[in-house]
Amino acid sequence: MLRSLVGSEMCIRDRYQRRVREPGRPKSSTLRSFRVPASLCFRSRIPLALLSSHLCTMANPLLEDWTVTDPEFGMPPFARIEPAHFRPAFDAAMASHLADLEAIVADTRPADFDSVVAPLDRAGADFGKIDLVFSNLCSSLNTKPMQTAQTEMAPLLARHWSSVYTFPGLFEKIQRVHSLREEAGLTPEQVRLVERFYTDGCRHGAKFDQKKKLQNASITARLAELETQFSQNVMADEGEWRMEVSLSGGDLAGCPDTLIAAARTAAEEAAVGNKRPAPDVHVITLNRSLVEPFLTFADDRGLRQKAWEAWTKRGELEASRANQPIAEEILKLRQEQAALHEEKSFAHYQCADMMAKTPTAVMELLENVWVRAKGSADTERGALEEYVKSQEGALAGGIMPWDWRYYAEKVRRSKYDFDEAELKPYLSLEAVTDAVMAVSNKLFGLRYVPRPDLQLYHPDAQAYEVRETDPSTGADKLVAVFISDNFARPFKSSGAWMSEYRGQTKNLAPGQNPILGVPIISNNNNFARGDPTLLSFDDATTLFHEMGHAHHGMLSDCTYSRLAGTNVLTDFVELPSQLMEHWLEQPEVLREFAKHYQTGDCHG
Numbered sequence: 001m002l003r004s005l006v007g008s009e010m011c012i013r014d015r016y017q018r019r020v021r022e023p024g025r026p027k028s029s030t031l032r033s034f035r036v037p038a039s040l041c042f043r044s045r046i047p048l049a050l051l052s053s054h055l056c057t058m059a060n061p062l063l064e065d066w067t068v069t070d071p072e073f074g075m076p077p078f079a080r081i082e083p084a085h086f087r088p089a090f091d092a093a094m095a096s097h098l099a100d101l102e103a104i105v106a107d108t109r110p111a112d113f114d115s116v117v118a119p120l121d122r123a124g125a126d127f128g129k130i131d132l133v134f135s136n137l138c139s140s141l142n143t144k145p146m147q148t149a150q151t152e153m154a155p156l157l158a159r160h161w162s163s164v165y166t167f168p169g170l171f172e173k174i175q176r177v178h179s180l181r182e183e184a185g186l187t188p189e190q191v192r193l194v195e196r197f198y199t200d201g202c203r204h205g206a207k208f209d210q211k212k213k214l215q216n217a218s219i220t221a222r223l224a225e226l227e228t229q230f231s232q233n234v235m236a237d238e239g240e241w242r243m244e245v246s247l248s249g250g251d252l253a254g255c256p257d258t259l260i261a262a263a264r265t266a267a268e269e270a271a272v273g274n275k276r277p278a279p280d281v282h283v284i285t286l287n288r289s290l291v292e293p294f295l296t297f298a299d300d301r302g303l304r305q306k307a308w309e310a311w312t313k314r315g316e317l318e319a320s321r322a323n324q325p326i327a328e329e330i331l332k333l334r335q336e337q338a339a340l341h342e343e344k345s346f347a348h349y350q351c352a353d354m355m356a357k358t359p360t361a362v363m364e365l366l367e368n369v370w371v372r373a374k375g376s377a378d379t380e381r382g383a384l385e386e387y388v389k390s391q392e393g394a395l396a397g398g399i400m401p402w403d404w405r406y407y408a409e410k411v412r413r414s415k416y417d418f419d420e421a422e423l424k425p426y427l428s429l430e431a432v433t434d435a436v437m438a439v440s441n442k443l444f445g446l447r448y449v450p451r452p453d454l455q456l457y458h459p460d461a462q463a464y465e466v467r468e469t470d471p472s473t474g475a476d477k478l479v480a481v482f483i484s485d486n487f488a489r490p491f492k493s494s495g496a497w498m499s500e501y502r503g504q505t506k507n508l509a510p511g512q513n514p515i516l517g518v519p520i521i522s523n524n525n526n527f528a529r530g531d532p533t534l535l536s537f538d539d540a541t542t543l544f545h546e547m548g549h550a551h552h553g554m555l556s557d558c559t560y561s562r563l564a565g566t567n568v569l570t571d572f573v574e575l576p577s578q579l580m581e582h583w584l585e586q587p588e589v590l591r592e593f594a595k596h597y598q599t600g601d602c603h604g
Helices: 002-009 083-106 113-122 125-140 144-165 170-179 188-203 210-240 257-270 288-297 301-311 324-340 346-351 359-391 401-416 429-444 537-554 575-585 587-593
Strands: 242-246 281-285 447-450 462-469 476-487 497-502 520-527
Touching: 083 113, 083 125, 083 144, 083 170, 113 170, 113 188, 125 144, 125 497, 125 520, 144 210, 170 188, 210 324, 242 257, 242 301, 257 281, 257 288, 281 288, 288 301, 288 401, 288 520, 301 401, 324 346, 346 359, 359 401, 429 447, 429 537, 429 575, 429 587, 476 537, 497 537, 520 537, 537 575, 575 587
Parallel strands: 476 520
Antiparallel strands: 242 281, 447 462, 462 476, 497 520
């Protein structure tokens, strides 16, 4: 599939395409590949109003002090934000960010941690808060006007980050602090912060001569444009493709009632205006929670093939949205970027700032897994072929990709008397949500208090204030604000991911509201809506998995933004989520929460 060509920087997601962020990388907020970590959403020393009074007089909610408009949590004023607000807000915020850097460079004190690194970690607060809202909306509610703003801003934001890393005089000060870090009496956390900022600068061209800096900035800006177009093409294909199927015509033969109900809901949601579709009309979309069960249960091989081919060709379903030429140009530009850094390949450039360090180490792991995975797949293929031969005789063309899930389910029923569809009534979204929050409470003492009064960006999204009892004082304490957005819908990226509207920090400027150090964490899934919504075991596992990432953000206890939350090496970031997802499988969790949504009985 074409999206695989864009590798580690495009929409890397767990199961679904889990998004991860590369700490320190300059970004266009529009892209998963260029997602600015909370570490780079610095805390500004210079009020935005001093630099953009002409803009602040406009009714632009992005330029307001959100701790004034929402004294309780400092939440973004979602209800008043329009796509047209972003360009003027970014223009002002980028100027404010650069002014913060100029203040650091102009500081006449000797270059040390307090005069350079700590204020650098705070710099650009106005830019950071706007950028996080922008990037989140470009994933969760990327309407046509937002896509226009995204396309416009992608190269501008990329060039802004290039100017940040190459700001005249800044890296020289960072370099000075870095050279003395071991003898400056710094804490281990402060040493790590110095090293990360130094590495960030090196990896983004701070040591380049002026010609290379301009080349790198142009490449970065062009990559931002291309990757924005790539992701928008995929989103358009996912949102527009539909396969209408008839219940009475037998198109849904073999499908469980839960899938039929979800397909009917999809048809009603796809209806134009108030025109309700005919009772027999059902729709299969490219939402994974809908298309994957269809591939698993639908008896009609031709319809399975049609769904499979559309699903695996997202980004090439329409000639006007062909991603192959975009992917080819991305790969060429990445190679140019690697050459600027005197690396053999982009893979070498990427791996240098990961735990793996080299592509060789990555390939050794993959090859080791591949041998075992291929052996397992070959064994499974043999079992499928044996089943087909015993039950149906010859299958034209043999086992094809669109047959695999279907016959794997048949073999599972035949050998183990297990029907996955029978499990879903025990895994309602409400029950699994209760389960994951109960586990969160038992593991970490977190309590989730629903806040339906908080206005968010879409009715699907639900807000919770997350609280704990302070073990040292016994006092009740606000830990985070948590946003849960679980349903697939138009203009929402596919997949599952955790993101931040605000990262955790203790490095606030004097006089700043302490609420600005409390994280606002969001989990996104793409479940097919039902009445009620029933999850597969894999979907339930994904919900637990994403809560592991949410814990990583909510329980962060770092002094500095650059090191907080999920701002870790990208081949480490999945550890908390991998650990969390296994709690769903624990018998005590299943006994308490995996109960039939109608009868309340536990699964036998």
